[in-house]
Amino acid sequence: MAGRGDEVPRPNPWHIRFADRRAAEGWGHLLAQAPENLDRAWVAITSDPRHVDSRQHPLRGALGEVKIGGESLEQWQYEATSGGRLWYAIDEEQRTLWITRAGTGHPKATDSRRGR
Known part of the structure; x- marks a missing residue:
């Protein structure tokens, strides 16, 4: 039974985990630059x-799917700032969102002008 001072858990929790060290570092950069935006994200x-x-x-094409732990997961993007992005993969079974990329700059991989 919960009591005074206990943390209140979210009713429908999703766990968030970093897919790799680069994603964790990018998260740190976003947190330093735009903490309110990251909280909204x-x-x-x-x-x-x-x-x-x-x-x-959702990300499209080849970016729309990523492998994590041998599983193919759909990959999404959240625009935290005008250039800063979070990419995350959804593992429905584990109720886990994997941060696959985070950063303060716009990812070149999603630039619609690439290859022109």
Whole structure:
């Protein structure tokens, strides 16, 4: 039974984990640059990982899927700042969101002008 001073767990929890060290470092850079935006991103992706709007959407093409622990998972993006992005993979079975990329700069891999 919970009591005074205990942390209140989220009713419908999603766990967030870093897929690798680079993602963790990028998270740290975003946290230093835009902590309020990163907090909003956290709430948004853990509330509804598959919500689609101007900031949150699935990645397309080859970027739309990533392998983590041998499993193919769908990969999404959240635009935390005008250039800063979070990429995350959704593991529905484990209720885990894997941060696969985080950073303060716009990822070149999603630049629609690439290859022109």
